[in-house]
Amino acid sequence: MLNTAVSIGSDSSRSLPHYSSFSRPAGPVSLQTAGRALCEAPGTPSGLQFDEEFLETKEQLQKLQDGNHLLFQQVPMVEIDGMKLVQTRSILHYIAEKHHLFGKDLKERTLIDMYVEGTLDLLELIIMHPFLKPDDQQKEVVNMAQKAIIRYFPVFEKVLREHGQRFLVGNQLSLADVILLQTILALEEKIPNILSAFPHLQEFTVKISNIPTIKKFLEPGSKKKPPPDDIYVRTVYNIFMP
Numbered sequence: 001m002l003n004t005a006v007s008i009g010s011d012s013s014r015s016l017p018h019y020s021s022f023s024r025p026a027g028p029v030s031l032q033t034a035g036r037a038l039c040e041a042p043g044t045p046s047g048l049q050f051d052e053e054f055l056e057t058k059e060q061l062q063k064l065q066d067g068n069h070l071l072f073q074q075v076p077m078v079e080i081d082g083m084k085l086v087q088t089r090s091i092l093h094y095i096a097e098k099h100h101l102f103g104k105d106l107k108e109r110t111l112i113d114m115y116v117e118g119t120l121d122l123l124e125l126i127i128m129h130p131f132l133k134p135d136d137q138q139k140e141v142v143n144m145a146q147k148a149i150i151r152y153f154p155v156f157e158k159v160l161r162e163h164g165q166r167f168l169v170g171n172q173l174s175l176a177d178v179i180l181l182q183t184i185l186a187l188e189e190k191i192p193n194i195l196s197a198f199p200h201l202q203e204f205t206v207k208i209s210n211i212p213t214i215k216k217f218l219e220p221g222s223k224k225k226p227p228p229d230d231i232y233v234r235t236v237y238n239i240f241m242p
Protein backbone atom coordinates (compact mmCIF):
# COMPACT_ATOMS: atom_id res chain seq x y z
CA MET A 1 0.00 0.00 0.00
CA LEU A 2 1.21 3.46 -0.84
CA ASN A 3 0.97 4.65 2.67
CA THR A 4 0.72 8.35 2.69
CA ALA A 5 -1.25 7.68 5.74
CA VAL A 6 0.90 8.55 8.64
CA SER A 7 2.51 11.81 9.24
CA ILE A 8 2.45 14.56 11.72
CA GLY A 9 2.18 17.66 9.65
CA SER A 10 3.20 19.69 6.66
CA ASP A 11 3.32 23.25 5.41
CA SER A 12 4.36 24.84 2.18
CA SER A 13 6.54 21.94 1.65
CA ARG A 14 2.81 21.29 1.85
CA SER A 15 1.95 17.71 2.12
CA LEU A 16 5.33 16.47 1.04
CA PRO A 17 6.37 13.15 2.46
CA HIS A 18 8.78 13.78 5.21
CA TYR A 19 11.22 12.64 7.76
CA SER A 20 10.76 14.41 10.96
CA SER A 21 12.12 14.51 14.39
CA PHE A 22 10.49 16.09 17.35
CA SER A 23 11.00 16.24 21.02
CA ARG A 24 9.08 16.71 24.17
CA PRO A 25 10.31 17.07 27.72
CA ALA A 26 10.20 13.32 28.27
CA GLY A 27 12.97 12.81 25.78
CA PRO A 28 13.80 12.75 22.13
CA VAL A 29 11.16 11.66 19.70
CA SER A 30 11.48 11.44 15.99
CA LEU A 31 8.95 10.82 13.35
CA GLN A 32 9.22 9.83 9.77
CA THR A 33 6.39 9.59 7.38
CA ALA A 34 5.11 9.88 3.88
CA GLY A 35 2.49 12.53 3.52
CA ARG A 36 -0.67 13.57 5.21
CA ALA A 37 -1.47 11.20 7.90
CA LEU A 38 -2.76 9.57 10.94
CA CYS A 39 0.00 9.94 13.47
CA GLU A 40 -0.54 13.62 13.76
CA ALA A 41 -3.88 12.86 15.26
CA PRO A 42 -3.23 11.12 18.56
CA GLY A 43 -0.32 13.32 19.50
CA THR A 44 -2.35 16.44 18.94
CA PRO A 45 -4.66 16.43 21.97
CA SER A 46 -1.72 15.69 24.22
CA GLY A 47 0.14 18.71 23.01
CA LEU A 48 2.92 16.49 21.70
CA GLN A 49 5.67 18.72 20.33
CA PHE A 50 7.67 17.78 17.28
CA ASP A 51 9.87 19.15 14.53
CA GLU A 52 9.70 17.99 11.00
CA GLU A 53 12.02 17.34 8.15
CA PHE A 54 10.30 16.29 4.96
CA LEU A 55 11.27 13.35 2.83
CA GLU A 56 11.48 14.78 -0.62
CA THR A 57 13.73 12.38 -2.49
CA LYS A 58 14.31 8.68 -2.95
CA GLU A 59 17.82 9.21 -1.64
CA GLN A 60 16.52 10.38 1.71
CA LEU A 61 14.44 7.24 2.04
CA GLN A 62 17.37 5.12 0.91
CA LYS A 63 19.57 6.70 3.54
CA LEU A 64 17.12 5.80 6.27
CA GLN A 65 16.82 2.28 4.92
CA ASP A 66 20.58 1.86 4.68
CA GLY A 67 20.99 3.17 8.19
CA ASN A 68 18.73 0.42 9.52
CA HIS A 69 16.32 2.93 10.95
CA LEU A 70 13.25 1.27 9.43
CA LEU A 71 12.32 -2.19 10.69
CA PHE A 72 10.62 -3.22 7.44
CA GLN A 73 12.33 -0.62 5.24
CA GLN A 74 9.16 1.45 5.26
CA VAL A 75 7.89 4.72 6.59
CA PRO A 76 6.15 5.94 8.65
CA MET A 77 8.55 5.67 11.53
CA VAL A 78 8.32 7.46 14.83
CA GLU A 79 11.28 7.61 17.15
CA ILE A 80 9.99 7.92 20.64
CA ASP A 81 11.09 6.84 24.11
CA GLY A 82 14.22 5.20 22.73
CA MET A 83 12.30 3.14 20.15
CA LYS A 84 11.93 3.41 16.41
CA LEU A 85 8.28 2.59 15.89
CA VAL A 86 6.91 1.51 12.54
CA GLN A 87 3.54 0.28 11.31
CA THR A 88 0.83 2.88 11.36
CA ARG A 89 -1.47 1.13 13.79
CA SER A 90 1.31 0.27 16.21
CA ILE A 91 2.35 3.91 16.24
CA LEU A 92 -1.20 5.07 16.79
CA HIS A 93 -1.71 2.61 19.61
CA TYR A 94 1.51 3.50 21.36
CA ILE A 95 0.82 7.22 21.32
CA ALA A 96 -2.81 6.69 22.28
CA GLU A 97 -1.90 4.43 25.19
CA LYS A 98 0.83 6.73 26.38
CA HIS A 99 -1.46 9.74 26.34
CA HIS A 100 -4.50 8.04 27.88
CA LEU A 101 -6.54 8.00 24.71
CA PHE A 102 -7.23 4.27 24.73
CA GLY A 103 -10.00 3.77 27.29
CA LYS A 104 -10.03 2.67 30.90
CA ASP A 105 -10.35 -1.10 30.42
CA LEU A 106 -10.20 -3.84 27.79
CA LYS A 107 -13.81 -3.38 26.73
CA GLU A 108 -13.42 0.35 26.17
CA ARG A 109 -10.13 -0.22 24.41
CA THR A 110 -11.69 -2.74 22.06
CA LEU A 111 -14.62 -0.45 21.33
CA ILE A 112 -12.20 2.38 20.59
CA ASP A 113 -10.19 0.05 18.37
CA MET A 114 -13.30 -0.99 16.41
CA TYR A 115 -14.37 2.61 15.91
CA VAL A 116 -10.86 3.57 14.85
CA GLU A 117 -10.52 0.71 12.38
CA GLY A 118 -13.89 1.47 10.79
CA THR A 119 -13.04 5.15 10.54
CA LEU A 120 -9.61 4.38 9.10
CA ASP A 121 -11.26 2.37 6.33
CA LEU A 122 -13.02 5.58 5.35
CA LEU A 123 -9.99 7.80 5.91
CA GLU A 124 -7.84 5.57 3.73
CA LEU A 125 -10.19 6.20 0.81
CA ILE A 126 -9.65 9.91 1.30
CA ILE A 127 -5.89 9.51 1.59
CA MET A 128 -5.67 7.48 -1.60
CA HIS A 129 -7.98 9.77 -3.55
CA PRO A 130 -5.28 12.10 -4.96
CA PHE A 131 -3.51 9.10 -6.45
CA LEU A 132 -6.44 8.08 -8.63
CA LYS A 133 -6.59 8.92 -12.30
CA PRO A 134 -8.34 12.29 -12.81
CA ASP A 135 -11.30 10.55 -14.48
CA ASP A 136 -11.81 8.33 -11.46
CA GLN A 137 -11.48 11.03 -8.84
CA GLN A 138 -15.00 12.45 -9.18
CA LYS A 139 -16.56 8.98 -9.09
CA GLU A 140 -14.58 8.23 -5.97
CA VAL A 141 -15.87 11.37 -4.26
CA VAL A 142 -19.38 10.01 -4.79
CA ASN A 143 -18.31 6.62 -3.44
CA MET A 144 -16.69 8.21 -0.38
CA ALA A 145 -19.78 10.31 0.31
CA GLN A 146 -22.02 7.26 0.09
CA LYS A 147 -19.77 5.22 2.34
CA ALA A 148 -19.67 8.02 4.90
CA ILE A 149 -23.38 8.77 4.82
CA ILE A 150 -24.71 5.23 4.60
CA ARG A 151 -22.19 3.11 6.46
CA TYR A 152 -20.07 5.07 8.93
CA PHE A 153 -21.69 8.32 10.02
CA PRO A 154 -25.01 6.76 11.05
CA VAL A 155 -23.12 4.50 13.45
CA PHE A 156 -21.37 7.39 15.17
CA GLU A 157 -24.46 9.60 15.07
CA LYS A 158 -26.37 6.89 16.94
CA VAL A 159 -23.53 6.32 19.41
CA LEU A 160 -23.43 10.02 20.26
CA ARG A 161 -27.22 10.33 20.45
CA GLU A 162 -27.62 7.35 22.76
CA HIS A 163 -24.47 7.80 24.77
CA GLY A 164 -25.27 11.39 25.66
CA GLN A 165 -21.59 12.28 26.20
CA ARG A 166 -19.58 14.48 23.92
CA PHE A 167 -17.12 11.62 23.35
CA LEU A 168 -17.62 8.33 21.52
CA VAL A 169 -16.42 6.07 24.33
CA GLY A 170 -16.66 6.66 28.06
CA ASN A 171 -16.55 10.19 29.32
CA GLN A 172 -13.17 11.19 28.03
CA LEU A 173 -11.43 11.88 24.77
CA SER A 174 -10.07 8.82 22.98
CA LEU A 175 -8.25 7.90 19.80
CA ALA A 176 -11.66 7.13 18.28
CA ASP A 177 -12.73 10.78 18.67
CA VAL A 178 -9.48 12.09 17.26
CA ILE A 179 -9.47 9.85 14.20
CA LEU A 180 -13.14 10.54 13.56
CA LEU A 181 -12.56 14.28 13.74
CA GLN A 182 -9.60 13.99 11.38
CA THR A 183 -11.72 12.02 8.93
CA ILE A 184 -14.67 14.41 9.09
CA LEU A 185 -12.42 17.41 8.49
CA ALA A 186 -10.68 15.72 5.58
CA LEU A 187 -14.00 14.73 4.04
CA GLU A 188 -15.45 18.21 4.52
CA GLU A 189 -12.62 19.58 2.39
CA LYS A 190 -14.07 17.64 -0.54
CA ILE A 191 -17.74 17.56 0.44
CA PRO A 192 -18.51 20.59 2.64
CA ASN A 193 -22.05 19.55 3.56
CA ILE A 194 -21.23 15.94 4.33
CA LEU A 195 -22.58 16.28 7.90
CA SER A 196 -25.85 17.97 6.99
CA ALA A 197 -27.98 14.99 8.05
CA PHE A 198 -26.00 14.34 11.23
CA PRO A 199 -26.67 16.93 13.96
CA HIS A 200 -24.84 15.05 16.70
CA LEU A 201 -21.77 14.70 14.52
CA GLN A 202 -21.92 18.42 13.74
CA GLU A 203 -21.94 19.18 17.44
CA PHE A 204 -19.19 16.61 18.03
CA THR A 205 -17.02 18.26 15.37
CA VAL A 206 -17.39 21.69 16.93
CA LYS A 207 -16.76 20.48 20.47
CA ILE A 208 -13.76 18.29 19.74
CA SER A 209 -12.27 20.96 17.46
CA ASN A 210 -12.48 23.38 20.37
CA ILE A 211 -10.45 21.34 22.81
CA PRO A 212 -7.56 23.78 23.30
CA THR A 213 -4.71 21.57 22.05
CA ILE A 214 -6.74 20.43 19.06
CA LYS A 215 -7.92 23.96 18.36
CA LYS A 216 -4.34 25.12 18.27
CA PHE A 217 -3.42 22.34 15.88
CA LEU A 218 -6.26 23.28 13.55
CA GLU A 219 -5.26 26.92 13.42
CA PRO A 220 -3.24 28.32 10.51
CA GLY A 221 0.48 28.04 10.98
CA SER A 222 0.33 24.72 12.80
CA LYS A 223 1.82 21.48 11.54
CA LYS A 224 -1.52 20.21 10.31
CA LYS A 225 -1.43 18.87 6.77
CA PRO A 226 -3.07 20.95 4.08
CA PRO A 227 -5.00 19.19 1.34
CA PRO A 228 -2.71 17.23 -0.93
CA ASP A 229 -1.76 18.92 -4.18
CA ASP A 230 -0.08 17.84 -7.42
CA ILE A 231 3.38 18.46 -6.02
CA TYR A 232 2.64 16.11 -3.16
CA VAL A 233 1.39 13.39 -5.50
CA ARG A 234 4.41 13.71 -7.77
CA THR A 235 6.78 13.65 -4.83
CA VAL A 236 5.23 10.53 -3.35
CA TYR A 237 5.49 8.78 -6.70
CA ASN A 238 9.09 9.86 -7.13
CA ILE A 239 10.08 8.55 -3.75
CA PHE A 240 8.21 5.28 -3.64
CA MET A 241 7.83 4.10 -7.20
CA PRO A 242 10.72 2.03 -8.56
Ligand SMILES: N[C@@H](CCC(=O)N[C@@H](CS)C(=O)NCC(=O)O)C(=O)O
Pocket residue numbers: 001002003004005034073074075076086087088089240
Ligand atom coordinates in the same frame (compact mmCIF):
# COMPACT_ATOMS: atom_id res chain seq x y z
N1 LIG B 1 1.74 -1.52 6.94
C1 LIG B 1 2.59 -0.37 6.90
C2 LIG B 1 2.73 0.08 5.45
C3 LIG B 1 3.79 1.16 5.29
C4 LIG B 1 4.07 1.50 3.83
O1 LIG B 1 3.48 0.94 2.92
N2 LIG B 1 5.03 2.44 3.62
C5 LIG B 1 5.45 2.83 2.29
C6 LIG B 1 5.28 4.33 2.07
S1 LIG B 1 3.67 4.88 2.08
C7 LIG B 1 6.94 2.64 2.17
O2 LIG B 1 7.68 3.02 3.05
N3 LIG B 1 7.41 2.09 1.06
C8 LIG B 1 8.80 1.89 0.80
C9 LIG B 1 9.12 0.45 0.56
O3 LIG B 1 8.26 -0.41 0.76
O4 LIG B 1 10.25 0.20 0.17
C10 LIG B 1 2.01 0.72 7.80
O5 LIG B 1 0.82 0.70 8.07
O6 LIG B 1 2.74 1.57 8.28
